[in-house]
Structures are given as C-alpha cells and as structure tokens.
Amino acid sequence: MSSHSKPALISSRHFQPGQRALVRIDADLELDKNGQLVDDWRLKAALPTLKLLSQADQQLTLITHLGRPNGRRMADLRLLPIARRLTALLTGYSRPRIVRHQPEAVESPIFETQYQLCQNIRLLENLRFDASEEANERGLARLLTEQVDYFVNESFGTAHRQSVSTSGVAGLVPSYLGLRFAEELAHLNLLKEGSSQRRPHLLIIGGAKLPEKLGLLPELAKLADRILLGGVVANVFLEAKGEDIGRSVSDPDYLPLAKKLLADPEFAAKLSLPTDYQIEDDRIVDLGPRTIQQYIEAINEAGLVFWAGSLGICEQPSSAVGSQALARALADAKAIKLIGGGDTATDLARFKLLDKMDYVSTGGGAALTYLANQPLPAYQALSTQPAT
Template sequence: MGWNTLDDMDLDGKVVLTRVDINVPVDQGEVTDATRIERIKPTVTDILAKGGKPVLLAHFGRPKGQPNPDMSLRITVPTLEKVLGRTVTFMERPSRDDIDAAPADSVILVENTRFSSMETDNDPKMAQFLASLGDVFCNDAFSAAHRAHASTTGVAKLLPNCAGRLMAEELGALEKALGSPERPVVAVVGGAKVSTKLDLLGNLIDKVDVIVIGGGMANTFLAAQGLDVGKSLCEHDLADTARDIAEKAAAKGCEILLPRDVVVAAEFKAGAAATTVMAEEVPADQMILDAGPDSVAHIAQVFARAKTVIWNGPLGAFEIEPFHKATFAAAQDAAAKTKAGELITVAGGGDTVAALNQAGVSGDFTYISSAGGAFLEWMEGKTLPGVAALHT
C-alpha cells in the first residue's frame, strides 16, 4: 500500500494525534446512533495497547469557523466512554503540557476542529499548532479524507504518520472493489440527478463491466432514448450527455443497464396508488418512482454473472412505500450471493447505507463504507488529499 499502518509505528510513550469521524446524530442532547464512535474503537484500543496516548481530533456539525456551544464535541463524551470502556478527558483548549500531565493511559478528546476557520482553510499555523500537541499522527477518518484540512492533511505533513484501523480497512476494501477487483465488476449507480454523477459515470466506464442505473437519473437516460417519462423527475437538458455516456460505454465494452419496467404513480406520497408498466409505456400524467420486478430480475441475472458489485445510490424512492421494493429486492439478492461466497459487495453513500439498513442486509455485504463524499470522490477516481498526505 503506500502508507504506514499502526503496526509500522513505535507508539510507546508517544502522544498520538488521531483524526476520527465522530460526527454522530444527536437528538435532545443524546447520541442517537453510535456507529461512527463504535468504528473508531479498534484504533483507539490498539494505540493504548502499544503504549500510546490517543488524542482525538474531530469535527461536529457545520459551525462555519466559529465556536458554537450547540456543536461542541463534549456531547459525545458519555457515548465515547461507554463504547471505549474508559474515562475520556475533554479539552477545550489543549496544550502539550496538559496532554503530558494526563495519565499515560488517558484518552483525550479535543474540541471541534471546525470552531476555527483555520481548519477548513488548511492554515499552516493551525497545522503547526496541532503538530505541537503530539508525536505521531494517525488518520482514521476516511470519511473526511476528501477534505484538505489542517487536521487531515496539514498535520500529516509535519509528523510521522499512519492510517488507523478503520482507514486501512476502508482503503483495502475499496482497492479490492475497484482498484484490482475480481471480474466481472458491476456498479449500481442511483440517485436523483445525472448531473451529480457525471464524474462518477465517466470513471466507471473505464473500470467496470456493467453499470446498473437507477433512481431519477435513469429517467434521463430513458428520455434520451426517446421514451416519454411523463411527469417523472428528469434532466431533459442532459439528454445529449446521457447519449454521449452510453456511446462511450459501448465503445469501452461497458454495458449500461436501464429499467425495463417501472413503477409509476400520479403523486409522490406514501401509499400512493402505484402500477407497473413497461418503460416505454409511462402515462403522461404519471411519474416513475421505482424500477419494476422485471428490471429486478434482470439485475439478479447480472449479479449472478458478477464477481464484484460496488453500490452507490438507490434504484427508486426507497424512503416511501411502496417505492422501496426494487432497491430492497436487489440488495437482498446481492447480500444472499455474498453470504454464499459468490460475490464481493462494497457499498457507500448516505442514501445507500440507509437503504441497506432498512432492507436488513447491511451485515451481509462484504463492506459498507462509513464515508459519504469521500466514497463518491474515490469512485470518481479523484485523489483524496487525506490519503495522499499519508503516502510514505
């Protein structure tokens, strides 16, 4: 790989600045989902086991470079202590003397790095200040790796550095899925708009064998083929772009798979009267809100031939019944094949993770990325500053 891991570092007696992502959801002063905190436990535990003192750097919310009591990381301390099984010392304005004075087996949490605009500006002064607090830098926040911030890239260039357990796990899984995958490779790409996924599609054409397109963006491709998509969400102004993507894919030997049949309704609301029609028979007063059962069966056939599936985006408006069926059915099929050892499945992105959780299959995929924007930019083939800064 091009970076060190915790196994490569001498941490005994060292202060280890550890960039983590504990930007967890909170309601009425309580953490409602501790997943992100749970996922940093192996890194923190291993640093302590190697004699290091972990000092956690993290952001929380969008304070826009100003201190905001409502976005203080202090709120995460009780959950951190519960997950880690030890006391966590919170420091609002840390100094190296304060950190050194804490017991050797302490876990220290520093206040929200984004309370200063110097963080997002990757100001060298802030990077130097952070570096002055520790001896080693460990980045365990792949989800923030697409940001060139003081706590992700600036400090990494000033101290001996390594990837934490979660970061290394993420990078290993993603490399296996798209860098050097077992073929054939299928990418499932959904979402509302083609315009947000142009870079992604352009990169995948060169990397995968089949692209399954779902969600609202599939409507744009259907319309580009001359089909009437009724009142569906559709970027008609991108018809030429969609045709260009399809032509480039064909030239590269990459198959574009669009819905054969679709689920339509007159309005987008829970329990709306829905019918299934062929993609070329969408009524003018209806909108496409999901892929149909024949489309799901076709996707299952593609999965049956595949060795690797990488997934970003739902196939329909899964948040509202009955428009969840295609996403759930395809996800359950991929999960079953993964459990049977027939498929490597890697997924990421907020909507994707939510859909897989609701479908009850998260635990059966090979790997689910904890990242959102970073996962998408990685799929787009972009260099992630937080990863590049770790290269040895």
C-alpha cells in the same frame, strides 16, 4: 519517511509509551430528531486503531466533524452524542467528562468543549465549527499539532477532501495511515485491480451527489461489466434519452455528459436504466417492480458487486422498496459484496442487513474517487510528508 514514499501503516514500532497522538476519525453520522445517533458503524470502524494506541499507553486527541455548520457553533451539531457512544464502546460507560473553556480563553472553537472519554482519550469539539478547517488554513494545523508527537489518519471517508484535519496536519509531525484506512484500500483493490476470478463485476450507482457519481462514471465504467443506475443519477440519463421525468430531481449541467456516454456503444452496452418507476407528486421516488426484478437478476449473475447510493428516498419506507429488495437479494447472493459507505451503509443498517455484506466502506465519495483513479488529497499528504 522520505518524500513521495508510500504512507506507513501505524504500528507499535512507530511510538514509545506515553507519547501523544492526534487521530482523525470519521464520526459524521446520522442523528435522529432527538439528537441521538441512528447508528454507530463508523465509530466501530475506528476502534481497532484506537485500542491499539490506547493499550500501548498513548495519549490520544481525537478530531472529527459532524454535519455542515460552515464555521458556526451549532448546538445540534455538538459532539456530545458522539462522545457518549465512543465512551460506551471504549469503556462500557456512556458519560464522558466534559471540560468547557470560555471562547476568549482558546484560539479556536474546537477547543471550547473537550470530551474526556477515558483516562487517556479526549475528543475535541466539531472541527467544522472553525471555518479554518475546510479552508485548510495552516494556523489551525499548527494549533492541532503543537502538543502531539504524531498524527494518524483513520478517516478514509474524508480522504477525498482537502482540509486541515485530513491533509493540513500531515507532515507537521510524523504521520501514518490508520488500520481501517489501509483496509479500505485493500478491499477496493479487489475491484480496481480487476480480478478475473470474480467476474462479472457489477456496479450499482444511485443517490444524488452527481459530481461524485455521474462525474466519475466514465472512469468507473472501465471497472465494470454491467452498471445499474437509480436515484438522481438515473434521472439525468433518462432525461438525456428524452424521457419525461416530470418534476423529478435532475441537473441540466450533467445532461451533455450523459448524452455523450449514451452515444458510446461500449458504455451503453453495460448500462441498465430503470424501465418503470414509482411516482409521487409527478416525481420519480423509487424503482418500479419490473426494474427491481431485472436488477435482482443482475445481482444473482454477478461475481463481485459494488453499490454506492440509494435507489429511492430511503428515509421514507414507501419509497425504499427498491433499495430494500436489492439489499435482500445482495445479502443472499454468492458474489463478493462491497458497499460504498455513506447513505448506502445507513440504508443497509436501517434494513438490518449491514452485517450481511463482505465489506462496508466508511466513505462513498472517497471510495468512488479512489476507484476512478482520482487523487485522494489525504493519502497524498501522507505520501509526501518531509523526512522524519
């Protein structure tokens, strides 16, 4: 592969029987209070690539992270629930063989526990137990690649992060896009390339991750004919307009940007903010009934809808009314329905409406970054690897 070429999609022509592959998957999923998986949609997204390689007699080492242990070993963030579910998806059984090593016998915490899912697939321990992962230190990248023949990135959800497992290992061995990673880009291009046959384009943006949402909104707005806001993102705009939001979560650092956007006639013409809200303890926790109805009407008029971010506190049924009502309307709508992964996908799974969407991205932040024409370090690393 030449420098700065387009990343190659993994296929059978890239390997020989018996070769060893390092595969980065995205298993950062929600666990309940008993440490059990709430859903497994991200694991299922990786199955086509895993089955392609496994059925071709490849030896697979899977790597992923779970939560934010920040370089510490944390019992409640070990990957046993992930290993059990992956084993069940791949084999029909749910008991992986666990191989443990003493800390002094291995060079990184991620090698201390290894989960043998089936004869030719093993899963290493949580990548973020080693602080080198997020620091993108080359030593860990060399450790991960020293006994493999090639690398496959099947973790679109972390493509906007620069770490050992997303960009550090790429180029140390031949490296390829996973099937789902490539599929993500193709579906997002429906919005990014602005098909006139699916107008109007509607963006629904909520949640609390302001750098990934509000920070990218000026670029995202160029793709949209109309924008509906909820969650903390909406709170910032309401505060910028001078409305009293009480003790609701906001961020003064983003008020200047919100005020600037509100003063832009082209942006303001596309924007819809909540006109009523559900209040608890002097905090906005959900959309009000009038706003819900207005937003449903916008969904019904749209040709393509992209939704990223919860519109209320969806872990609590009483403040998930807005998100659930819009999800039901979207499920019945004729528009193309694209979901920006993360919490939005978890909400839809909770509402049992995930399968009613046309496409669910495995990464909200990565999807928004790509749509806003910002670089994806993991994709760039695959594009600039040395010749092989």
